[in-house]
Amino acid sequence: MFTNEKRESIKLYILEQIHNNNSNIAKLTSEKLQISLNTVYRYIREMISNNIIARDSSSKSKLKLIEKTKLVNYKASDPLEEDRVYINDVEEYIKNFPLNVRTIWEYSFMEMFNNAIDHSEASNIHWYIVQNYLNTTIIIGDNGVGIFEKIKKYYEFTSINDAISELFKGKLTTDKEKHSGEGIFFTSRILDTFCVLSDGKIFTHNSYTDILENLEDIESLKEWNDKPGTEIVMSLSNWTKKNLKEVFDMYSNDDGQFIRTQIPIKNMFENGYPVSRSQAKRLCRRFDCFKEITLDFKDITEIGQGFAHELFVVFKRAHPDIKINIVNESENVRKMINHVTLG
Missing domain, CATH: 1.10.10 (Arc Repressor Mutant, subunit A)
Structure with a gap:
């Protein structure tokens, strides 16, 4: 038995x-x-x-x-509150899961739905669920201005790619009076899959190839790059052992302050590898918001001398109190860092 x-x-x-x-x-x-x-x-x-x-x-x-699916649309002009939407419409799909899974979904859905309410300037907001015995995927979308374009204009960045790059760091918001800019950062790290689709671009910590393949299986997202607004795709195993508090603790000090960040260099430089000082200067933008920064060089085969010198010598001299960690670096990347730092 x-x-x-x-x-x-x-x-x-x-x-x-x-x-x-x-x-x-x-x-x-x-x-x-x-x-x-x-x-x-x-x-x-x-x-x-x-x-x-x-x-x-x-x-x-x-x-x-066997999959269960449901699509719910709302008018943004209606009085929308993310907690009521979750409790009234979403919770029935999550309520029988273990506490850690329920906590993750409650946090993730409310943070992302609130972003759509407060920031999207949309006339319509929707959520869509695809669920089987193993996994749950929830998509939150709107027909608003587009998250990347809004960040670009607010911070006066020169390109949408700059806006996407800043999202990897965290503490980024277009409404500092009401928001901390932590929602996307922590949500993207606790879920199995998290991506933001807008303006024909993708923000994700996952593999771009895997994300594009997964999007093909979701009917409503097959033409996502031609749609206005923003689509946020979130997936989590119904049996995950992940714990939301553990993720918060990874990036916080003993007092709960958000002082650490981790940046996947490959995702920020998807179309090549980092070479120039200008790229390093953009990477370092807002580093002074943190006390410890981990740079993940996974799948980066090499970096340029100017990039390395600006990041590991010039920036470090100007900010000696900021700790920079390096992980998953290739032999070529390690040699270039040693070349500029050791002489």
Whole structure:
């Protein structure tokens, strides 16, 4: 007799194989989990009976996850409050999850929906959910001015790419009297997938290739780059062990002050690698808002001498109290940093 934990682990493993479109799932599960084929088939029949999975119409031997979807539209002129929207319309899809998952969704949805209410200047706001037994995806969209364009104009940046780059750092807002600029920063780090689509551009910490592939599976986003306004796509495993407090603690001091940030260099320089002093100066913009900065050089094969010198010598001399950490650097990146700092 299996324990409840063991039974749930068997179900989740089968579902993950279905989600990944693996073939011969029964044999794979039997061998991996060392259970009989009859046991695997029993679990599959049970999940079909419980409307968790179904036979794919394209093939009797193929299985698919059953998805629930819902689209809700609002007029921005109506009195909208993010907590009431969540409690009245969204919570029914989240309420049976573990506390850590409920907490993450409550925070993430309310922060992003409030942004749409306060900043988008939209006439319409909507949210859309796609949910199966494994994962939940929620999209919040509007037909407003577009988040990147609004940031660009407010801060008088020269390009939309500059606005996107600043979002990676955090503490960025176009309404300092009412907002701290922390919502997108923490939401983007706690969820499994988070991306902002606007003005034909993407802000995300995830792989751009993975994001584009995932967008193709969502009917309402297939022509996202031609739509006005902003679409925020958020996904989270229904079984995640993530904890919102742990993410806050990673970037805060003992008093709860937001003093640390981490920046994925690859995502900021997606069309190449950083070379020039000007690029380094834009990267360092608003670094003085933090006491500790981690630069993640994952997938960056090299950097230019001017970029490295401006960042690790010129900026460091001017701001000796700001700690800069380097992670995931390649050998070439490490050599260039040593070249400018060690002489």
